[in-house]
Amino acid sequence: MVETLVNILILFIGASVVLYVILGGADFGAGFMECFVPKHLKAKQREVINRAMGPVWEANHMWLIILVVILFMGFPKAFGVIVVSLHFPLVALLVGIVFRGCAFTFRHYDAIKDETSQKIYSFFFSLSSVWTSLWLGIIAASLTRGLLTKNGKDAFEIFLEPWLGVFPFVMGLFTLAIFSFLASVYMIGETKDEELKAYFIRVAKRLNISLIVIGGLLFLSSFLEKRSLIQEFLSSGFAMFCLVLATLLFIGLWIRIKKDSAWLLRVIAAAQVSLILFGWFSITWPHLILTKEGAMSFYQAAAPEPTLWQLVMALVIGSGLIFPSLIYLIKVFK
Amino acid sequence: MSDLLAARLSMAFSLGFHIIFAAIGMTMPFLMSIAHYKYLKTKDENYLNLTKMWMKGVAILFAVGAVSGTVLSFELGLLWPDFMKWAGPIIGMPFSWEGTAFFLEAVALGLFLYGWNRMNPWVHWFTGVMVGISGFASGIFVVAANAWMNSPQGFQIEGGEIVHVDPFEAMFNPAWLHQSLHMQVAALQAVGLAVAGIHAYLLLKKKSKEIHQKAFVIAMTLAAVCSLLQPLVGHFSAQRVAELQPVKLAAMEGHFHTSSQAPLYLGGIPDPEKEEMVGAIAIPGLLSFLAFNDFDAEVKGLKEFPKKDWPPLLIVHLSFQLMVAIGSFLALVAVLYFFFLYKKSFPPWFLKACVLLSPMGFVAIEAGWVTTEVGRQPWIIYGFMRTSEALTNIPGMSYHFYIFLFLYLFLGAMTAWLLKRLVQHYG
Numbered sequence: 001m002v003e004t005l006v007n008i009l010i011l012f013i014g015a016s017v018v019l020y021v022i023l024g025g026a027d028f029g030a031g032f033m034e035c036f037v038p039k040h041l042k043a044k045q046r047e048v049i050n051r052a053m054g055p056v057w058e059a060n061h062m063w064l065i066i067l068v069v070i071l072f073m074g075f076p077k078a079f080g081v082i083v084v085s086l087h088f089p090l091v092a093l094l095v096g097i098v099f100r101g102c103a104f105t106f107r108h109y110d111a112i113k114d115e116t117s118q119k120i121y122s123f124f125f126s127l128s129s130v131w132t133s134l135w136l137g138i139i140a141a142s143l144t145r146g147l148l149t150k151n152g153k154d155a156f157e158i159f160l161e162p163w164l165g166v167f168p169f170v171m172g173l174f175t176l177a178i179f180s181f182l183a184s185v186y187m188i189g190e191t192k193d194e195e196l197k198a199y200f201i202r203v204a205k206r207l208n209i210s211l212i213v214i215g216g217l218l219f220l221s222s223f224l225e226k227r228s229l230i231q232e233f234l235s236s237g238f239a240m241f242c243l244v245l246a247t248l249l250f251i252g253l254w255i256r257i258k259k260d261s262a263w264l265l266r267v268i269a270a271a272q273v274s275l276i277l278f279g280w281f282s283i284t285w286p287h288l289i290l291t292k293e294g295a296m297s298f299y300q301a302a303a304p305e306p307t308l309w310q311l312v313m314a315l316v317i318g319s320g321l322i323f324p325s326l327i328y329l330i331k332v333f334k
Numbered sequence: 335m336s337d338l339l340a341a342r343l344s345m346a347f348s349l350g351f352h353i354i355f356a357a358i359g360m361t362m363p364f365l366m367s368i369a370h371y372k373y374l375k376t377k378d379e380n381y382l383n384l385t386k387m388w389m390k391g392v393a394i395l396f397a398v399g400a401v402s403g404t405v406l407s408f409e410l411g412l413l414w415p416d417f418m419k420w421a422g423p424i425i426g427m428p429f430s431w432e433g434t435a436f437f438l439e440a441v442a443l444g445l446f447l448y449g450w451n452r453m454n455p456w457v458h459w460f461t462g463v464m465v466g467i468s469g470f471a472s473g474i475f476v477v478a479a480n481a482w483m484n485s486p487q488g489f490q491i492e493g494g495e496i497v498h499v500d501p502f503e504a505m506f507n508p509a510w511l512h513q514s515l516h517m518q519v520a521a522l523q524a525v526g527l528a529v530a531g532i533h534a535y536l537l538l539k540k541k542s543k544e545i546h547q548k549a550f551v552i553a554m555t556l557a558a559v560c561s562l563l564q565p566l567v568g569h570f571s572a573q574r575v576a577e578l579q580p581v582k583l584a585a586m587e588g589h590f591h592t593s594s595q596a597p598l599y600l601g602g603i604p605d606p607e608k609e610e611m612v613g614a615i616a617i618p619g620l621l622s623f624l625a626f627n628d629f630d631a632e633v634k635g636l637k638e639f640p641k642k643d644w645p646p647l648l649i650v651h652l653s654f655q656l657m658v659a660i661g662s663f664l665a666l667v668a669v670l671y672f673f674f675l676y677k678k679s680f681p682p683w684f685l686k687a688c689v690l691l692s693p694m695g696f697v698a699i700e701a702g703w704v705t706t707e708v709g710r711q712p713w714i715i716y717g718f719m720r721t722s723e724a725l726t727n728i729p730g731m732s733y734h735f736y737i738f739l740f741l742y743l744f745l746g747a748m749t750a751w752l753l754k755r756l757v758q759h760y761g
Contacts, residue, residue: 055448058400058440062433068407069433072418073426080419083411087728091737094408098401098741102748105397109390110752111759150415150727158728303423303499310427310501318434325441332445332452 005308006298009074012315013067018277020063022182022270025175027053027060028136029183031100031129032176033203034122044196045187046122050108052190055333057104059326061097066315074311078288078301085148085162085291089139096132099124130176137175140280141168145225146290167221174214178273181207185253185269189262201257208250232283242279246272338722340731341413344738346707348406350700351742355399357699359439360473360518361525361556362392363446363466368552370459380545387760388529388549392465393447394752398745400440405738413734417714417724420496424489425482427501432475439468473521474514481509484706485578486715512574513706515567519560520702523664524695526557531692532757534685551675554688557695558668565665568658569624576625579716580634582709585645586654587621588614589635596621596633601655604647609637645711649704657701660694667691 030049037045053060072079083090107121142148142163152158184204191197222229233239249272256264287295302308335343366388373381407429411418442464449458482488488504489496530553533546576583583589588604588611589596598621602614619629626633636644667687674680714721725731 055444057444058396059437059444061400061404062437062440065404065407065433065436068411069426069430072411072422073430074423076419076422079411079422080415083408083415083418084726084728087412087726090408090412091734094405095737095741097404098745101397101401101404102745105393106748106752109393111390111756155729159730303426304496306499307423307426307501311430314427314430314434318430318437321434322437322441325438329441329444332449 002302002305002308003299005305005312006074006302008312009070009302009308009315010298013070014278014281016063016067016070017281018274020060020067021178021277022273023056024060024063025133025179025273026182026186027057027104028100028129028133028176029178029180030187031104031126032133032180033183033187034126035130038199041196041199044191044193045199048187048190048196052187053104054108055329059329061101070311070315074303074308075288075298075301076303078296081148081150081289081291081296082143084150085152085158086139086142088159089135089142089163093132093135093139096128096135099128100132103128133176133179134169134172137172138163138168140175141171143289144284144287146295147292148289149292151293165225167218167225170214170218170221174211174218177207177211177214178276181211182269182273185265188257188265204257205254208253212247212250229283233279236282236285239279239282242275242282246275246279249275335732335735337729337731338725340735341725342721344731344735345409345413346704347735347739347742348402348409349703349707351746352399352402352406353699353703354696355395355402356469356473356476357521357696358395358525359392359399360466360469361522362388362395362529363462363469364522365526365529365553365556366392367459367462367466369549370462372548374455374459380548383760384545384549387756389447389462390756391753392443394749394756396443398749400436402742402745403436409738413726413731414714414721414724415726417719420719420724421482421715424486424496424499424501424504425479428475428479428482428505432472432479435468435472435475439465439472442468470518473518477514477517478505478507478510480706481513482507483714484513484582484710484716485509486718491718508578509574512567512571516564516571516702517699519564519567520695520699523557523560523564524699526553526555526560527664527688527695528692530554530557531689534680534688534692536757537680538682538685538689550680550685550688554671555675557664558671561661561664561668564661568661572624573626576633579710581636581639581643582645582650582706583625584634584636584639585647585650585709586705587633588647588651589621589633590637592632592635592638594622594630594632595619596625596631596635598624602651604651606641606644606647643712645709650709653701653704653708657698657705660698660701664691664694664698 030053034042034046034049071082103121103125107118107125110117110121145162145165145168147162149157149162152161181204184200184207188197188200188204191200219229233243249268253265253268253272256268284290286297286299288298288301289296303311366385369381369388370385372378373385442461445453445461446458446465449461452458453461482504485508486504487507488500488502490498530550533549533553536546537543537550572583572586575586585604587596588599588602590604590609590611595618597616597618599611599614599616602611604610605612622631622633623629625631636647670684674684710716712720712722714724
């Protein structure tokens with residue numbers, strides 16, 4: 001029974017991660033896109049971002065909270081290790097989340113819209129979007145490096161070693177690339193302005209290429225960790241399948257990108273990113289975290305059965321409430 | 335600063351900061367929906383403007399509440415990993431429901447903020463109400479989790495391991511009802527009062543009188559009704575604390591020696607060395623009555639408990655007295671308010687008093703939380719786990735504290751500035 005419950009929870013974890021990345025991630029990417037937009041398109045792009053993201057802004061970030069709740073209630077042993085060994089990056093992440101959440105809303109709801117304050121909000125929004133994406137990637141990579149530990153001896157072992165390295169940093173960049181790629185593709189269909197649309201298409205293509213390049217770097221940098229991502233992917237049929245399919249979908253994306261098929265493009269981009277996540281998930285399976293003391297699987301980290309029951313029930317009933325309202329939200333605004 | 339103190343201060347500041355926005359998040363949507371309802375019924379433009387003004391406040395304050403809440407969901411683990419590892423499976427249930435409610439709140443808020451002219455007006459109105467209802471529900475869930483720390487149940491310990499976990503029993507622990515009642519009424523009361531204060535200020539400045547008159551009446555009526563209810567709820571809470579955590583009650587009241595006809599102290603400072611209250615006015619028998627509805631009831635004193643289990647007496651006593659003093663005073667203000675409402679005119683001095691009183695509800699909320707949280711010390715889970723045992727083994731907690739202190743001060747100042755601009759704009 002416990003195993004079935006854990007499996008259901010794993011599905012919910014997977015769904016929350018995927019939804020956080022393909023919905024919330026795009027919001028991060030939009031912040032990054034604001035950094036390099038040409039001056040004459042700045043105001044127009046900001047308008048599109050506000051209109052597209054405003055209604056879903058808060059909802060998109062709830063997936064992270066759901067994820068944290070599932071982890072500490074359902075997998076307390078792993079959560080205990082994560083919060084201790086990743087204290088530093090988690091604090092950095094939280095600082096970013098605070099600035100981002102505020103900057104975006106303040107920019108839109110400041111009653112007096114003067115240029116200076118709008119500029120400051122935008123600056124913080126972009127900066128914290130980039131900052132937070134990097135840390136999200138670093139944290140994701142750190143879970144699988146085998147360097148997490150609750151028993152660090154000195155400051156280096158406690159604060160830095162679990163996450164400091166080229167590989168996590170490249171993962172941070174990769175995350176940023178994924179997020180901004182999603183944002184650029186999503187935004188193509190959000191505007192009727194031809195110039196802006198052409199700009200989004202150009203950006204989407206460039207980000208697509210950078211995604212592939214950084215993905216390659218990620219494989220290379222894994223050698224620095226004395227592991228081989230290539231080997232890991234090759235040894236799992238499912239992971240390979242995901243990786244190949246995600247890459248093939250790029251062709252479809254490039255063919256359709258100039259055609260007027262906003263939703264198809266969005267679905268393709270979201271599918272690609274989901275496949276990458278599935279692939280990543282399957283090479284670490286069935287481990288939730290890798291620590292210095294050894295690997296900890298979902299099943300080892302799980303809470304007692306009654307707790308798992310309650311959590312599954314809460315999630316099932318919660319989904320019954322959340323998904324219809326979320327779909328209604330999207331229907332009203334898209 | 336010791337790591338334990340730094341971690342406790344971090345938690346205190348994070349909670350103390352978040353609670354303000356949480357209270358606003360579960361009250362403002364109701365005020366907003368009342369104004370919106372009146373607009374839909376009467377088509378009076380004043381009500382529409384009021385709805386939109388309050389809506390902008392809600393948007394700003396919700397964002398701050400959401401991010402500070404996100405920080406808290408992590409911080410529980412970052413600061414107290416062993417507490418979370420231990421308590422997570424037992425008390426995770428209200429958190430998972432809180433997550434659900436918070437999610438619905440976020441969706442409803444998106445619909446309400448951006449849904450003008452896109453939906454049926456009454457459906458749109460309902461999304462505003464839903465923001466309030468789900469915010470209110472998440473408040474109850476979170477307080478239920480806190481209540482469990484005061485009256486833990488729903489598990490057994492065998493050989494150092496937690497067994498027989500019953501999350502349902504843990505959530506509906508003996509303290510959940512009085513704590514959530516007390517907090518939810520306090521939230522409505524404090525936010526109503528603060529909003530009324532802002533509009534009283536604008537009324538005094540004689541700017542667009544009608545809209546602020548309407549706003550003042552909506553907000554102050556809510557605050558006044560709750561101010562009359564709150565002493566009853568508070569009384570109920572004190573009785574529950576007397577039963578569930580006698581040492582906390584003794585610390586709140588500065589009650590050292592077990593006695594029947596126990597006196598209630600007004601003011602004064604507890605002296606732990608001499609084991610007596612200094613400089614307090616004692617009302618004989620009143621504490622016995624308040625705690626057990628009987629002037630002759632025996633009330634346990636601090637001396638019944640080992641000194642290592644005493645909470646910090648001075649803080650608990652003073653914060654409790656402050657909360658009660660504000661609460662009692664606000665009940666009087668409520669009576670005055672209904673008198674003037676009946677007379678259909680508010681004299682300027684009363685409006686001025688409302689302006690001065692506007693932050694008092696929040697002060698009382700903070701004082702109340704200090705009472706219950708510091709009053710639970712030295713325990714993080716009353717009777718089961720000491721706060722010091724739950725502390726993370728990570729050094730340098732003072733940096734954690736300074737980072738978040740700075741962050742929250744900055745954010746608080748920003749929010750105040752934005753609200754000032756909002757008031758200026760609509761003034």
